[in-house]
Structures are given as C-alpha cells and as structure tokens.
Amino acid sequence: MGGALEPRDRRGLILPKWLPPALLLLPAALVFGGLFVWPQLGLFATSVASPPPIGFATYQRFLGDSFYVAVLVRTLSLGACVTLVCLICGFPLAFFLARLESRWVPFLIMIVSFPLWVSAVVRSFAWMVLLLRNGLVSIWLRDAGLAPAGFQLMYSFAGIVIALAQVLLPLMVITLYAVIKGIDRDLENAAMNLGASPGRAVCLVTLRLARGGIFAGSLLVFSLSISAFATPSLVGGATAQLMAVAIYEQTLEINDWPFAATISAILLAIALSVALVYGRLIDGRNVPVR
Amino acid sequence: MSASTSSRTINRRALFSLAGAAGAAAAGLSPAFAQAQFRGRELVSSSFGGPGMEIMQRVVFDAFGARTGARATQVPLLSAQAFARMRAEKDNPQLDMYMFSGGQEVTAKAEGLTQPIVGASRMSQIPANLRDPDGHWVVWGVIAEGILYRTDKIANPPTSYADFFRPELQGHIAFPHITNGYGMDFLVMLARMNGGGERNIDPGFEAMKRLRGASIFRAPTDVQTLFSQGDIWMLPYDAATAVRSNRMGLPVAFATPREGAPAVFLTACIAKNSRNAEMAAQIIDGLLGAESQIAIAREVVWGPSNPTVQLPADIAATVARPDQLAVLDRDAINAARPQWAERWNREIAGG
Amino acid sequence: MNAEVELRTVSKAYGDAYAVDRVSLEVARGELVALLGPSGCGKTTTLRMVAGFVEPTGGAILLRGQDVTRVPPHRRDTGMVFQSYALFPHLTVAENIAFGLKRRGVARTEIRSRVATMIGLMRLSGLEQRLPRQLSGGQQQRVAVGRALVINPAVILLDEPFSNLDAQLRESTREELRRLQQELRLTAMFVTHDQAEAMAIADRIAVMNKGRIEQIDTPAAVYHHPRTRFVAGFIGRANIFDAEVIARDPAGVAARGPAGITFVLPQGDHPGRIAVVLRPEAIRLAAGTDAHGPNTVAGVVDVVAFYGATAQLGVKLADGSRLLVEGSGDLPQRFAPGSAVVASWAASALVASAA
Ligand SMILES: Nc1ncnc2c1ncn2[C@@H]1O[C@H](COP(=O)(O)OP(=O)(O)OP(=O)(O)O)[C@@H](O)[C@H]1O
Ligand SMILES: [Mg+2]
Numbered sequence: 001m002g003g004a005l006e007p008r009d010r011r012g013l014i015l016p017k018w019l020p021p022a023l024l025l026l027p028a029a030l031v032f033g034g035l036f037v038w039p040q041l042g043l044f045a046t047s048v049a050s051p052p053p054i055g056f057a058t059y060q061r062f063l064g065d066s067f068y069v070a071v072l073v074r075t076l077s078l079g080a081c082v083t084l085v086c087l088i089c090g091f092p093l094a095f096f097l098a099r100l101e102s103r104w105v106p107f108l109i110m111i112v113s114f115p116l117w118v119s120a121v122v123r124s125f126a127w128m129v130l131l132l133r134n135g136l137v138s139i140w141l142r143d144a145g146l147a148p149a150g151f152q153l154m155y156s157f158a159g160i161v162i163a164l165a166q167v168l169l170p171l172m173v174i175t176l177y178a179v180i181k182g183i184d185r186d187l188e189n190a191a192m193n194l195g196a197s198p199g200r201a202v203c204l205v206t207l208r209l210a211r212g213g214i215f216a217g218s219l220l221v222f223s224l225s226i227s228a229f230a231t232p233s234l235v236g237g238a239t240a241q242l243m244a245v246a247i248y249e250q251t252l253e254i255n256d257w258p259f260a261a262t263i264s265a266i267l268l269a270i271a272l273s274v275a276l277v278y279g280r281l282i283d284g285r286n287v288p289v290r
Numbered sequence: 291m292s293a294s295t296s297s298r299t300i301n302r303r304a305l306f307s308l309a310g311a312a313g314a315a316a317a318g319l320s321p322a323f324a325q326a327q328f329r330g331r332e333l334v335s336s337s338f339g340g341p342g343m344e345i346m347q348r349v350v351f352d353a354f355g356a357r358t359g360a361r362a363t364q365v366p367l368l369s370a371q372a373f374a375r376m377r378a379e380k381d382n383p384q385l386d387m388y389m390f391s392g393g394q395e396v397t398a399k400a401e402g403l404t405q406p407i408v409g410a411s412r413m414s415q416i417p418a419n420l421r422d423p424d425g426h427w428v429v430w431g432v433i434a435e436g437i438l439y440r441t442d443k444i445a446n447p448p449t450s451y452a453d454f455f456r457p458e459l460q461g462h463i464a465f466p467h468i469t470n471g472y473g474m475d476f477l478v479m480l481a482r483m484n485g486g487g488e489r490n491i492d493p494g495f496e497a498m499k500r501l502r503g504a505s506i507f508r509a510p511t512d513v514q515t516l517f518s519q520g521d522i523w524m525l526p527y528d529a530a531t532a533v534r535s536n537r538m539g540l541p542v543a544f545a546t547p548r549e550g551a552p553a554v555f556l557t558a559c560i561a562k563n564s565r566n567a568e569m570a571a572q573i574i575d576g577l578l579g580a581e582s583q584i585a586i587a588r589e590v591v592w593g594p595s596n597p598t599v600q601l602p603a604d605i606a607a608t609v610a611r612p613d614q615l616a617v618l619d620r621d622a623i624n625a626a627r628p629q630w631a632e633r634w635n636r637e638i639a640g641g
Numbered sequence: 642m643n644a645e646v647e648l649r650t651v652s653k654a655y656g657d658a659y660a661v662d663r664v665s666l667e668v669a670r671g672e673l674v675a676l677l678g679p680s681g682c683g684k685t686t687t688l689r690m691v692a693g694f695v696e697p698t699g700g701a702i703l704l705r706g707q708d709v710t711r712v713p714p715h716r717r718d719t720g721m722v723f724q725s726y727a728l729f730p731h732l733t734v735a736e737n738i739a740f741g742l743k744r745r746g747v748a749r750t751e752i753r754s755r756v757a758t759m760i761g762l763m764r765l766s767g768l769e770q771r772l773p774r775q776l777s778g779g780q781q782q783r784v785a786v787g788r789a790l791v792i793n794p795a796v797i798l799l800d801e802p803f804s805n806l807d808a809q810l811r812e813s814t815r816e817e818l819r820r821l822q823q824e825l826r827l828t829a830m831f832v833t834h835d836q837a838e839a840m841a842i843a844d845r846i847a848v849m850n851k852g853r854i855e856q857i858d859t860p861a862a863v864y865h866h867p868r869t870r871f872v873a874g875f876i877g878r879a880n881i882f883d884a885e886v887i888a889r890d891p892a893g894v895a896a897r898g899p900a901g902i903t904f905v906l907p908q909g910d911h912p913g914r915i916a917v918v919l920r921p922e923a924i925r926l927a928a929g930t931d932a933h934g935p936n937t938v939a940g941v942v943d944v945v946a947f948y949g950a951t952a953q954l955g956v957k958l959a960d961g962s963r964l965l966v967e968g969s970g971d972l973p974q975r976f977a978p979g980s981a982v983v984a985s986w987a988a989s990a991l992v993a994s995a996a
Binding site for chain 3: 184186187189190191192193194195196197198200201205208209
C-alpha cells in the first residue's frame, strides 16, 4: 500500500493502515481458526495427556510398535505411489488440454473432473467390479501373464493406489493445466526452433517451468491420499491398514481417543514436513511460478 | 461415508413399498393430555438409515407426530458414530434418543449418558434379558446372523461354521472386517466352535488364520457385489441380507449354523439430559407395538423382541426362532474389542 | 536466382478464412526482407510457416533449395526472434545462448567460445549469469537475437523485434541490427507493421494486405511507385484521388479528378478509372485564388502543424476534401490559416495506380 495514501472512509476519517487488510482477512481467519486451528489444538492436547496432565505414553506406544510404524510407512508409500501415478498420467493429459486449441476444452476438463462428481461409495463399487478376481482388470492382468492365477487387485495395496489415483487425478490435471496454460507456448517453439525435438522441448522447458504446479498438484494429491479414508477402506478391505483408517478405528470402534489424537497429530506433522521438504527440493532455483 | 457402510448394519437398499399403508389409528397409548403437551415440540432420534428407518418413520414417528402435533424425526448414524456423538454432546444433547446395534447402550448407561425410559407401558412385555433392569434401554428388534451361500454353487448347504473350512470352498470364502459387527461375531463363533469363546478368543484367531485366502470386506454393500461376481460362494452375514439378495435375483440362501445364530439386538435408549424424554418414551413404546414389529419383520427381516406379537405365518418362516439364537456375551466382547481389533489387524489383516 | 528462402504460393486457411493467401516470395542470401502490413494481415503466420510452427494448407516452402514444407521446426535451419523474445526464464543469459548449440551437439569448448563471442557481439558482457527477468527490455532483445544468431541459421526470422522497446531504444537497436545483418551478411525476414521501420532497414519490403502480398519492392520503389491504392496509402503520407482518364497522347495522360482538378500524368498504361497518388512534399503553394490549367488547384488553408524542420498544412478544396501539403518549417509563417492558396505540382510527381 502506498505510504502517502491513507485509506479514508467516506467522511474523510483516517483509518489505521492495518485495519482494511485485517478486516479482509477476518472471515477466513475466523473460519480457519474456529474450524481448524482450535480443534487441532484440542486434538493435540488430548494426544499429550496420557498419563495426565502431560505425558507422551501414546506417542511411545505408536513409535515403539513396529505394527504402527509399518502403518505409517505404508501410508506414506501409498501417498508417494498415488502421487507418482497421478503425475505420470496427469502431466501429459494436462499438457494436451493446455495446448489444445479448441472450444471443447472446458467440456473436456469437465469430463476429466468427472470422478470428483461421483461419491466414494459408488466409485469404489465400480472399482470392485473391475478389480475382483472375476473383474476385467484382474482377468487382463492374469491373461497377460502379469499376475499369478487367483490374483485379484481388490483388497490389495495396488488396488487402493489405482482407485485413489483415479479420484485424485482430476486435481492434478486441473492444477497442472492452469500452470501449463500460463507458460508461453512460444517457449516450446523457441526450444524447437533451436533444435530440440518436441519431446525434449517439453522436458527442457515446460516441465521445468511447471515445477510450481507439479509441486502444488503433488502436495494436494499426496496429502489427500495419506488422509483418505473411504476409498482405501472400501477398496482395500482388511489390507487398508493406513493412518486414516487407524484413526477411524481408534475413535469409533475402539474408543481410544488419546491414541487416535496421537495418530492424527503424527499424520499432520508428517504431512506438514513433507510439504516443507518437498517445497525446498522442487523450488531449488527459486524460479518464479507463473 | 454413508450410513450403510457400517458396523452392525443395516442396509438401505430400496424395498418394495409396503403393501397396505400403515393403518391410520395407532394403538391408543397416549393419555389425552399429551396431545396438547407436545404440540410444536421436536424430537430427534438416531437411526440406522435405509428401509428400516423409513418404516419406523411411517409407522411410529409420523403417527406420533400426527397424534400430538409434535415433530419426530430420525437421522441415520452408524452405531459407533452415534455413540461418539452421544458422548461428545453429553451435557447438551442434540439427539433425544439413540438406537444402537453394537451393544453401545451398555457402555452408555455405565458412563451415565442415558436415563430411565419412563412411560413406555409395553416395556413390561419384553423379556427381562432383552431390557435393562433399570429401564435405561430396551431391545426392539433382533437380527439373526448365520451363513449366506450361493445355492447354485454349493450343492450340500452349509450347516455349521466348520463348513468354511471345506477344501472345495477355498478361494470362494469371504468374511467381514472385525470393525463390522458380523466380523466380530464370526470370530467369536469360530472360537466357540474350537473350544474357546468370548473369554478365550485364541482358538478363534487360530481358526481365522486358516482362512488366509479369503476376501475380507468392510462395506455391507460389498456382500451383493461379491455374490454377484460369482467368485465368492459363502460368507457369514445376516438373514436380512440373504432375503434382500434374493429379492435382487441372486441365488443366495441363509443357513442357521448348528452352533447357533448369533443375535444382534437393536436397542433404543434416551439421552441423559434430553428435554424430550417423555416423547422419546412414547416413541419407544410405539417401536414395541405389534404394528411396528410386524412391519419391520416383513420388510427388513429383523425379528420382533415382543413375545406378545404374533407374526403372520409367511413372515415367521424367514425369521430365526428364539431357540436357534446363540446369545453372545456382549459385555465381554465390548470390553475386549480394542485388544481384539488390534490383534486382528496384526494377525488376520496380514499387515 | 540463388534464394535462401523461397515461398511458392503458400497459403494458410483457418476454416474458410485465409490468414495467408497464395504468398510467393524469395529472399536472397544476405538480404533483409520486411513483411509490412496492418494488424491481422498474416505477417506472423507467414513467418511462422517459414519456421515450421504453422503448417501451410497450400504451396511449398524452400530453404536453401530444399523443400521443407513438411519438415518439423527442429530440423529446419531457421533462427527465430520472437515478439515476446521467449527467453527461457529458468536459464541464464549464457545458457539461453548456448541452448541451440547444445541441441546440435557442439563440443563444450566450442560452445563456450561461440557463446563468449556472441555475448561480446551483442554487448552483453558481464550479464552472462543473469536470468532474463533481471535484464532490461533492450538487453533481453539482444539475448534473443544472440540466441538465434549463434546457431548460424540459413535465415533469421524476426517478429516485430522492436515493438517492446521505447521509441529511442527502438531506433538505435534497429540500426544496430541492420549493421550486424550487413556485416555478417545475414539472410533475414522481418515482420513489422511500422512502415518507417521497414523503410529504414529493409532491402526489400513486401507489403501485405488481407493475407496477400500487394507489392514487393525496394523501399524507394514502394514509396514512389506504389502499385496499388492500398500500398500508396499505407506507405508514407499520400493524397489519393479517384480520377477518370479523359485523354491520352504520346506526351501523357489527362485525367479528371475531384474539385475540378485536371491531372496530367506522364505516359502510362492506365485503365479508365484510376487512383492518382500525390505525395504531400511534392506540392508547392503560392498565395492567390485562381488556379488555371492542369496540375493545380485552389483552396483555403485550414489546419497547420509545425514540426521544426518541417511543417504540414491542410488545404480545404472546393468540394470540401482536404489536400495534405508538407514543406519546410517556414510554411506556417507564409500561410496562416484562412489564407487563400493555389497548389501545384509537377506531372512527374504523380503516380497512377489501380483504382
Ligand atoms: N490459430 C488461429 N486460428 C484462427 N485464426 C487465426 C489463427 N492464428 C491467426 N489467425 C488469423 O489469421 C490472421 C493473420 O494473423 P497473423 O497473426 O498472421 O497477423 P499479423 O499480420 O501478424 O498481425 P499483427 O500485426 O496484429 O501481429 C488474423 O486474422 C488472425 O485472426
Ligand atoms: Mg503478428
């Protein structure tokens, strides 16, 4: 805000400089504070209260138990796998849409976002039909010799990855689409003009410049997949031994709230640190994101 | 998450509509003064969702509303979620009345979350083992569990939980996750069959481990999909689901195992600080009445808890007889639930 | 002819609309040809077809005699300077310039020396490690040119390379580019909608209108002998009159124009209706009211614009139209607004073009 320009109200009253921004931020801050920060603090307080008043027994229990450590590792690898699949499938698709000069683009984007319109239950039900032993996908894999007899994707880790990647792909595509759309197409043309094949032009230029979008999309997909509950438990059945499922079970089936709070706190802490580290990695050269 | 993906649960698939609409006159159970007393007030109860909820709404809740000028509604909630909510809203309950299917009412009473049901005259008709001695809760329906199987794939029908170990059925077996109440009961019945029980669960785990190749599912809706895919031939579930699958055209039948059909009791109780306790008591009384009990038995195959209710012959055949029920020690199961669930995750889910 | 670039009836249609319509053009080695025309006339499209970014719907494009019409951009030997420069924002100045050499597999030591040479040539010394966003507009423009030049392309293609620079910088950069082009004997195609820019540096100008080339000639020829009314109007300032040929003889052609003017032109092969072009600087003014004979007309001065060394006057004619006159800076003193004048011009100053 220009130093000389003091905001005034209509009667010429001079308002303090911090007031208008503070007022603008207020609604979001209230919602965020009341519905997220405050409950999170409560959750955290619950997690560090055994034994009371302050104790870390639940953390010791989690971290000292190879079963729960495995749950954590499985959850993180699920996030990584889903993110990778979404990136590999999403980038070409987003690139194609961003470079397509057609008035059908909005319609195509709508189609891409279709999985988001369908409830988790219905979507998982559809996957079930495809992934069960007698389902198309499982049969193809067996026929192609890629899987042993009796193999099924349903109730397996790979099945969860596929089902989650399908729901989250639109988020990746839409995020990347916006970023790629903002990258001057002439940069690719310039690279080709200088002798780079189209593929290399995309790798050397577009992919580099889309880093911000790749970061944002990956983070979105990663955090949603490590906290996903419905899809993994429906498609994964008993194999869905994941953080979110553990939280659900501890809260609603086992009624151990302090332990559930601990798992939530650990999940949140990990999600945040992954975001920070990943941000550092990808933003290596501090290229402005357009 | 939808209400139908639940622990002890109750599906919401559409059913044929009731043949004759519920009779206009509800049994005369309310003193005349109540009509004025409740006018304009609002009662909310948790419920299991699905067709069962619709029937109860029509036969009991709406009838009560029409009679008194009050509004009585239900919100679908899984038992576990309902209980979590009951606990969270302890001091200022938003729901007046709760329905549970997983024995939560016992814990609720123990934690002081309930109050005695006063003014439901039919409570006295209910056998003593189906209601709380202090009148805090009462069973209004009974779900019988057993074995569901594909009649076209399995020539000689199963008669025992031992049939899950028949060699020719390997690879064609499924069972529910332990967080699904039927999964828990299956574990207990396997333990009982092998010389253990609620207080000695080890044999159950040992037996379940021998079912390694089985598909383990969480969602109740998976039952029909599993059967319709043709790959799964047998799984432990409830009679209502068998009837429903049958109505959908699947060749599925229900068998009552020799070891007994574990019973799930559907209960109702009133939240401690509810301002509408008297209204809730009248609703509960309605649930125990013949009209409601018969309608529910006909449409969702939940057996009656009131022995004075006479089921028509055609319905009686599909509902398990009381002498076929295995009554499980729910207190013991609830107390051990956390340990078993943890152990199950480690030993059975193969994590 | 030994053409580096040749376009043979090249067309580009988008649906029913022709962005470029049967354009034929040759650019000789060491020649700078400007594509000049109003916005939307197809200049950029033509240039992009040469680079290979846009595929023609008809015709053929040849580079050094090779038909490259279906060759993808990265296998064509062109160096493009984009209007937005299209510098890679994530690469330094040196890396931007080295980009094309790397793609061509040039040895590292050679890359280093060629980049260094180019940095010197483009006066970018000291800026090697900067990112494009840390450069001024003029510096960015020089990086873009350097990046295209360093690969020694058969032709260098420039799309309005000066349009993002301010007026002063534009002029100096333009002269610098011209000097470089002549020194290195570069073959270049250059797009602009600024006729002064085209006149200043091009060897030849192709004037485009609605997807077609109206005339292609040296700047002087385009100026003095516009072949069409559009060219006359687009290049420089011009008074253009519709006229009808009334007599022909070996000495010349007489034509009747508006406001009672009779034009006498040098002999030419003109149809009945013509457009007569008269450049404002070819008109002489004298005080008076009577205009007798051909190539004169009487009027009243109504607007005056003074530019220092030169000045322009508007002379209102009898039919209400206005004649633009350009002359030395003392014109406004001699003819104040309102004064009656007689304008006259030499027959040789008149050019007839198709109506
Ligand atoms: N991708 C396209 N689809 C449809 N029409 C197009 C496309 N690209 C260009 N055109 C049309 O082709 C015509 C020529 O465009 P072009 O960009 O070559 O003009 P230009 O002479 O470079 O104009 P300017 O001076 O404004 O840059 C324009 O009418 C334009 O609208
Ligand atoms: Mg252009």
